[in-house]
Amino acid sequence: MLTLNSPPWDRPATIRRWLKKPGDRLVEGEVLFEAETEDALIEVVAAKAGVLREILVPEKTTFAGNLPVARMDLTGDNSQKSKTEAKRPVPSGGVIPVLMPQAGQSMEEGTIVKWRVTEGARIKKGQPIFDIETDKAVVEIEATHDGRLARIVVPEGGSVAVKKPVAYLAEYDAEVDAYGATPIPSDGGETDPAPERSSDPTAFSPSIPTSPMGGRNKISPAARRLAEERGIDLNCLESGNGPGGRILSTDLVGAPSRKKLTRMRKAIASALQGSKQTIPHFYVRMTLDAGPAMAFYKEQKRQFPCSINDVVTAACARCLADFPAFRSRLEKDEIIESPRVNIGIAVSVEEGLVVPVLLDAGRLTLAEIAAQTRRVVDEARKGRLEGAGKAVFTITNLGMFGVEEFAAIINPPEAAILAVGAARESVLVKDGVIRAGRVMTVTLSCDHRVIDGYLAAMFLARLKERLEKPEDWLHPGRINH
Amino acid sequence: MSDHFDLVIIGAGPGGYVAALHGAQLGGKVALIEKSHLGGACLNYGCIPSKALLASAELMHQLRSSGDLGVEVFGEVKADWEKIQSRKDRIIAGQRSGLNSLLLGRKVSVLKGVASLNGPGKIQLRCEDGSMREILAAYVIVAVGSSPARVPGWPADADRVCTSDEALHWRTLPRKLLVVGGGVIGCELACAFHPLGVQVTIVEMLPRLLPQMDGQISTTLEKIFAARGIRCLPGTRIETMQLTDRGVVATLSGGETVESDRVLVATGRRPATDNLGLESAGLALDRGFLRVNYKMETPVARHYCIGDANGRCLLAHAASAQGTVAAENALGHARTMEGPVPSCVYTFPEIGSVGMTTEEARAVGVPFFAGTFPLRFLGKSQAAGHAEGFVKVLKHRETGQLLGVHMLGHNATECIAVAGAMLHQQVSVEEVAGVIFAHPTMSEGIKEACEDALHAAIHAPPRKIQRMAATV
Numbered sequence: 001m002l003t004l005n006s007p008p009w010d011r012p013a014t015i016r017r018w019l020k021k022p023g024d025r026l027v028e029g030e031v032l033f034e035a036e037t038e039d040a041l042i043e044v045v046a047a048k049a050g051v052l053r054e055i056l057v058p059e060k061t062t063f064a065g066n067l068p069v070a071r072m073d074l075t076g077d078n079s080q081k082s083k084t085e086a087k088r089p090v091p092s093g094g095v096i097p098v099l100m101p102q103a104g105q106s107m108e109e110g111t112i113v114k115w116r117v118t119e120g121a122r123i124k125k126g127q128p129i130f131d132i133e134t135d136k137a138v139v140e141i142e143a144t145h146d147g148r149l150a151r152i153v154v155p156e157g158g159s160v161a162v163k164k165p166v167a168y169l170a171e172y173d174a175e176v177d178a179y180g181a182t183p184i185p186s187d188g189g190e191t192d193p194a195p196e197r198s199s200d201p202t203a204f205s206p207s208i209p210t211s212p213m214g215g216r217n218k219i220s221p222a223a224r225r226l227a228e229e230r231g232i233d234l235n236c237l238e239s240g241n242g243p244g245g246r247i248l249s250t251d252l253v254g255a256p257s258r259k260k261l262t263r264m265r266k267a268i269a270s271a272l273q274g275s276k277q278t279i280p281h282f283y284v285r286m287t288l289d290a291g292p293a294m295a296f297y298k299e300q301k302r303q304f305p306c307s308i309n310d311v312v313t314a315a316c317a318r319c320l321a322d323f324p325a326f327r328s329r330l331e332k333d334e335i336i337e338s339p340r341v342n343i344g345i346a347v348s349v350e351e352g353l354v355v356p357v358l359l360d361a362g363r364l365t366l367a368e369i370a371a372q373t374r375r376v377v378d379e380a381r382k383g384r385l386e387g388a389g390k391a392v393f394t395i396t397n398l399g400m401f402g403v404e405e406f407a408a409i410i411n412p413p414e415a416a417i418l419a420v421g422a423a424r425e426s427v428l429v430k431d432g433v434i435r436a437g438r439v440m441t442v443t444l445s446c447d448h449r450v451i452d453g454y455l456a457a458m459f460l461a462r463l464k465e466r467l468e469k470p471e472d473w474l475h476p477g478r479i480n481h
Numbered sequence: 482m483s484d485h486f487d488l489v490i491i492g493a494g495p496g497g498y499v500a501a502l503h504g505a506q507l508g509g510k511v512a513l514i515e516k517s518h519l520g521g522a523c524l525n526y527g528c529i530p531s532k533a534l535l536a537s538a539e540l541m542h543q544l545r546s547s548g549d550l551g552v553e554v555f556g557e558v559k560a561d562w563e564k565i566q567s568r569k570d571r572i573i574a575g576q577r578s579g580l581n582s583l584l585l586g587r588k589v590s591v592l593k594g595v596a597s598l599n600g601p602g603k604i605q606l607r608c609e610d611g612s613m614r615e616i617l618a619a620y621v622i623v624a625v626g627s628s629p630a631r632v633p634g635w636p637a638d639a640d641r642v643c644t645s646d647e648a649l650h651w652r653t654l655p656r657k658l659l660v661v662g663g664g665v666i667g668c669e670l671a672c673a674f675h676p677l678g679v680q681v682t683i684v685e686m687l688p689r690l691l692p693q694m695d696g697q698i699s700t701t702l703e704k705i706f707a708a709r710g711i712r713c714l715p716g717t718r719i720e721t722m723q724l725t726d727r728g729v730v731a732t733l734s735g736g737e738t739v740e741s742d743r744v745l746v747a748t749g750r751r752p753a754t755d756n757l758g759l760e761s762a763g764l765a766l767d768r769g770f771l772r773v774n775y776k777m778e779t780p781v782a783r784h785y786c787i788g789d790a791n792g793r794c795l796l797a798h799a800a801s802a803q804g805t806v807a808a809e810n811a812l813g814h815a816r817t818m819e820g821p822v823p824s825c826v827y828t829f830p831e832i833g834s835v836g837m838t839t840e841e842a843r844a845v846g847v848p849f850f851a852g853t854f855p856l857r858f859l860g861k862s863q864a865a866g867h868a869e870g871f872v873k874v875l876k877h878r879e880t881g882q883l884l885g886v887h888m889l890g891h892n893a894t895e896c897i898a899v900a901g902a903m904l905h906q907q908v909s910v911e912e913v914a915g916v917i918f919a920h921p922t923m924s925e926g927i928k929e930a931c932e933d934a935l936h937a938a939i940h941a942p943p944r945k946i947q948r949m950a951a952t953v
Contacts, residue, residue: 007949014848014878032951036850036878038839040947041936047950060879062848069951220907221882242906249907250819 001053001071001122004032007044008066013037015059015069020052023120026072033059033069050074054121073122094172095179096145097165100154103132103139111159111263112166113138121149123169130166133263145169151176157260218242222249231259264352275412280448283407284456288464290423290440296470306370309397312420312442313369314474315466317341317361320393323459325451327392329413335450344391344411345373347380355394355411356380357387366474399423405441415450416459419443440467486512488811489604489618491596491757494521496788496800497624498580504808505587512590512616514606519580519591521626522789523797524573530649531666532827533569534673539829541676550866560677562654569649592616597758601781605758620783620811623771624804625757627750627789632661635722635746641729642722642744645670654679655742659731661719663690665826667747668702672828675711682712682739684731689715691826695838695887697853697873702828702889705869752790768792775817777807785811794822820905825894830870833897836885836904837875848878852910852934854926856890858941861921867891872926874900874910876934881909886927896924910934 013035020032026046035042054071057063100110110132117129128140129149147169154166168176219227219234220242226249227234236256239245261269293311300306320326320341328337341362344355356376361369376386394411399422408419421441428437442463446456466473488504490497493515501513518525537560544558584591594608596616604616629644636642643651645666658674660667663685671681683690683706689699690706690713703713718734728742752769763781764771770792777785785807788800799822809816826832842849852875857868870890877884886900903913913931918924932938 002953004951004953006951009949012848014850016878038843038849039851041944042947042949044949044951047952062878072953074953218912221877221880221909222907225880246906 001073002048002050003068004046004070004072006035006057006063006065006067006069007042009035009037009042010065011037012062012064013042014062015057016041017059018055022052022054022118024052025075026050026052044069046072048072048074054118071121094170094175095150096147096169098129098143098145098149098167098169100132100160100162100164100166101141102162103134103141107134107162109159109161110134112154112156115152115156116140117149119149119152123147123149147171218246220246220248223247223252226252227255232256262351264349264354268352271412272409275410279410279412281410281445282448282453282456283443283445284453284460285405285407285441285443286460286464287439287441289428289468290438291428293440293467293470294423294438296474300366304367304370305374306366308399308423309395309420310366310370310373311470311474312397312418312467313343313345313358313361313373313395314364314366315463315470316393316395316418317343317364317369318466318473319459319462321362322462323455325455326416326459328415328450329392330415330447330449331413338392340392342387342390342392344394344414345377346394346396346408346411347377349381349383354380354385355388355391356385357391359387359390393417395420399440405443407443408445410445410447415447416456417445418463419445484615485617486510486590486619488512488620488622488808489514489616490622490624491604492521492624492626492788492790493519493580493591494624494626494788494800495523495797496626496804497521497622498584498804499801500622500624500787500804500808501589502583502587503805504812505589507808507812507814509808509812511587512592512618513584514592514594514596514604516593516595519577519584520573522628523800524576524580526646526649528797529576530569530573531645531669531673533572534565534649535669535827535829537565537568538673538676542829545676546866562677563652565677566650566652597756598762598764599758601762602783603762620785621762622777622804622807622811623754623757623759623779623784623786623790624788624800625753625790626800627795628753629666629746630749630751632722632746632748636724636729638724641724641742642746644746648743648745656680657728657741657743658682659684659729659739659741659744660747661731661744662747662749663687663713663715664693664747664749665691665824667745668706668826668828670745670747671706671711675709682741683714684717684719684733684739685713685715686718687715691832693824693838694826694832694834695873695885696840697871698832698834698887698889701871702830702832705830750789750795752792754790775819776810776815777803777818778810783811793818796822796824798822821901823897823901825897827894830867830890831893832887832889833893833895833900834885834887835897835901836883838885838887839873839875842875842884847884849875849884850878850934851875852930852932852938854929854933854938854941856923856926858929859921859923859925861923861925862891864921865891865923867923872930874913874927874930874934876910876931881911883908883910883913883931886930888926890923890926892923896922896927899924900927 016034016036018033026049028049029045031043032046033044035044050072052070052072057069112130113133114131117123123129123143125143125146127143129143130141132139132141148171150168150170150173152167154160160166170176232252232255237247240247240251242248293308297306297308297311324337328335340360343358343361346353346355358372379386391414393414394417396408397420398406399420402422405421406419408417410417423438423440426439428435444456444460487509488511490501490513493513497513501511504511541560544554547554592606594606597605599605602618604618606614606616608614629646639647648670654677657680660671660681660683663683667683668690671683675681690703691699706713719731720734721732723730728740729744731739754766754769754771762784764779771779771786771790773779773786773791777787779786787803787807789795803818806816806818821835823835851873853871853873856862856870862868873887875884883903888896910931914935918928929938929940936944
């Protein structure tokens with residue numbers, strides 16, 4: 001397959017329309033697509049004859065020129081290829097299904113976010129053909145066979161269970177029909193955000209609309225663009241404030257937006273719903289004097305970057321070492337106790353929530369806890385999750401937003417989670433004397449099947465003791481166990 | 482009369498009086514303070530007087546070529562400057578009294594005198610008889626406008642080195658006029674004086690006339706002016722300006738000296754925000770402007786600023802629109818300033834412009850395509866004897882949205898209204914192409930230019946198409 005490059009025009013140009021589509025025969029000198037610059041219309045012709053295989057730059061895209069815009073086969077190549085193919089034994093029926101791979105143990109279904117090839121394209125083993133989104137990342141999927149991609153049955157945005165076909169390889173479309181392959185609608189079959197650019201040949205008709213007044217709701221170009229950017233479903237809007245109900249960009253303020261659940265959102269939804277429905281949660285809350293921990297971390301901060309959350313993590317690591325029940329999980333009729341103090345840190349990311357893990361926190365100094373937490377959180381925000389699923393206990397902190405206290409849902413298969421509130425200014429009473437200071441409220445959510453109230457109270461009391469006297473046990477440069 | 486008002490507006494220009502009338506419509510008790518004449522710069526020193534002079538000038542201009550239309554004028558055609566002036570004065574007086582009746586009809590208290598703030602919501606008014614009066618306002622709208630900038634260091638003789646304030650009311654015409662500044666005011670007045678027999682030279686520091694307009698408009702107007710005998714010197718600075726017994730002598734950056742009877746300084750306008758006591762209310766100026774947000778609110782609660790004084794857009798219709806917005810916000814109706822503001826130049830041919838210019842679109846990096854249509858292809862332009870000019874529209878190449886419309890030609894200032902309405906509704910050029918325009922009109926040029934942006938103008942030869950090869 002050969003790459004077709006656009007001419008090197010002097011100023012950025014926009015592809016106005018493609019006159020050829022994948023599978024079309026190209027005659028030398030025939031117009032491939034039209035492009036516009038600020039003041040000129042350019043017709044771009046094919047320098048060689050052949051077959052257009054794939055369009056790489058879609059219509060309405062602006063670029064600087066001298067860029068690969070399509071892939072093609074030369075006519076000569078094509079005939080040669082079909083000769084060699086004819087010699088090769090055709091697999092039974094001539095149809096090979098392309099399956100949704102299982103990219104990870106927990107993966108049950110995958111969503112196709114992007115097709116890198118179009119129907120009719122010839123693909124090679126090892127060539128990336130589509131991208132899927134799992135609950136953790138976007139993964140590029142390579143072809144496992146050579147062949148002609150006769151039909152895509154799961155469109156972009158569509159989901160399908162693993163090991164189910166997403167497309168079929170075949171020399172002839174009729175073979176796929178005979179194979180019984182039918183396109184499946186994306187996810188549930190309803191409210192599919194209609195693909196903007198169809199491969200329908202009418203999409204290439206002249207650009208003057210025949211009836212601009214009639215038909216459905218009119219939408220201004222600015223509104224359409226804004227809706228695309230913000231995921232606003234324009235079907236939710238009956239009409240806008242423009243003439244004849246024209247929807248303007250100003251009408252989108254306050255419009256409901258409808259977005260499909262991302263893989264991450266789905267994973268969060270199912271894990272937490274499962275947790276709340278199967279684990280008998282109970283909650284224990286304690287307010288402690290945050291002054292000493294504040295003073296301690298500020299003192300340490302002179303030597304290395306560290307936060308109050310790192311002090312809380314260190315204290316939890318120590319308490320987790322003391323109380324094995326908090327490192328345990330229930331599996332059928334057994335309680336499995338983990339020797340390692342792996343602490344999950346809840347991190348909000350753009351699409352939701354992830355829990356990177358600080359492995360063996362019990363063996364780390366405060367400086368190491370601070371540095372490692374920073375690193376795993378940064379990595380998580382970039383989409384790389386460390387130690388996923390290995391935590392025995394999770395810490396979630398909303399204190400930076402001024403939240404006083406909250407109760408969290410246990411992240412299975414863990415037995416408990418600690419929700420940390422803000423170190424806020426408050427009145428402290430000690431020995432009948434009132435003074436101003438800072439307090440912090442922590443809430444422990446526990447799995448009652450593994451942990452009882454007494455144990456939870458002990459854990460919190462120990463945590464309070466440690467946080468109120470950090471200098472007694474916490475030596476920044478030393479492991480404290 | 483009580484000295485407490487819901488709304489006190491300082492300045493009765495097109496911003497202030499509209500705010501007053503709208504405030505009264507909304508049921509507010511409104512006072513409008515003016516130190517000079519009702520109508521502000523627009524009615525007294527700007528829009529209206531200049532259009533009155535331009536009407537006489539355009540007729541003179543047309544009479545020169547009346548033979549082309551088969552009308553022979555025998556004898557001497559003479560412009561009587563005195564009569565032109567008195568006609569203009571009558572028009573101004575008529576408009577002022579009409580405005581006064583409107584204000585009376587809405588029960589707006591018109592207070593004559595010089596106002597200054599004396600703390601938030603407190604206004605000191607020095608009345609025409611010299612007496613002082615204190616007025617309390619729940620809401621204050623500062624609408625003091627602007628005045629023409631003068632160049633420091635140039636001769637202070639206002640009879641010979643003038644601004645538009647004086648030029649519009651000259652009792653006699655100069656023989657030779659040097660216009661400094663090729664902006665809207667400079668171009669309009671050059672265009673007005675030239676047909677009346679004045680030899681005009683325009684000097685503009687920037688590389689083209691009308692620097693805010695689309696470049697193609699500027700260069701075309703410059704050619705039209707030059708062909709008519711108006712000397713245009715863009716990209717030129719005035720190095721020195723001296724009074725001599727023969728008149729005013731200016732030395733240009735090229736070394737050339739230009740002698741003239743009078744000089745019109747049209748280098749811009751400055752906000753008239755001095756001596757208003759703004760600081761007493763906690764209001765600070767930024768380069769003379771009192772800055773506001775989209776609701777026309779100043780940083781101090783209950784104090785608004787509209788029109789030229791806030792520096793957003795120095796146009797009368799922008800001031801009026803802002804006046805409505807400020808009055809509504811003051812009287813409890815939340816409003817923000819929205820939509821594109823058209824700008825017009827009343828040269829002949831006229832210029833109408835709304836939305837992005839080519840230069841702005843390039844600066845922002847918007848991918849655009851410019852569709853153009855020469856007005857000479859229209860039946861109406863030929864029939865009316867006004868074939869010069871063109872329409873240019875900018876289309877967003879990816880979304881097809883109409884980004885700007887620029888028109889140079891007969892009646893362009895009227896035609897541009899339709900383009901403003903379309904931009905306000907954020908339409909695409911395809912939709913404009915789908916609108917039915919009356920035939921024969923000059924506005925058809927807008928539709929045709931939109932069609933050209935779609936490579937399908939009906940009344941123009943097909944665009945030349947470049948051909949390039951995609952290489953393997």
